Amino acid sequence: MDDDEYAHSSEKELINMKENYEVEYWTKKLGVSRERLQEAVDAVGTSAEEVKKYLI
Numbered sequence: 001m002d003d004d005e006y007a008h009s010s011e012k013e014l015i016n017m018k019e020n021y022e023v024e025y026w027t028k029k030l031g032v033s034r035e036r037l038q039e040a041v042d043a044v045g046t047s048a049e050e051v052k053k054y055l056i
Contacts, residue, residue: 014046030055 016022017038026048027037032055044050 013048015041015048015051016046017041026051 015026015037023034023037026056027034029035032040036055037051040051040054045053
């Protein structure tokens with residue numbers, strides 16, 4: 001199954017750290033560890049765009 005099949009459109013806008021499949025999707029997509037992803041979410045919230053900006 002393709003990674004994009006796991007993430008629905010709303011999930012592509014928000015990152016839910018409580019769902020393992022979403023954490024796996026975002027860590028792979030962004031090339032970061034779970035810890036780094038959590039750090040970004042803690043810093044800027046669950047908006048995928050804001051997390052991407054934070055990680056750049």
